[in-house]
Amino acid sequence: MVATVAKTTVSKKKKAAQTETTLSIQEQTAAFLKAGGEIQVINSGVSGQANLAGPKHITLGNKPREA
Numbered sequence: 001m002v003a004t005v006a007k008t009t010v011s012k013k014k015k016a017a018q019t020e021t022t023l024s025i026q027e028q029t030a031a032f033l034k035a036g037g038e039i040q041v042i043n044s045g046v047s048g049q050a051n052l053a054g055p056k057h058i059t060l061g062n063k064p065r066e067a
Contacts, residue, residue, distance in 0.1 A: 033039070042048075 029039075
């Protein structure tokens, strides 16, 4: 005969995701500022990405060759 043992796990109460995220951001921000970091205010609509790809216009048809 095989004895079966019921598995029990001790579960920790999890914080709500929103609360955990908020606390994490607050802690990270405090550490950043304490280390000498500086927060910059960026105006709405401004992007930090540089457009290096150039225009995406296409030309249909054949161009005459220049000699």
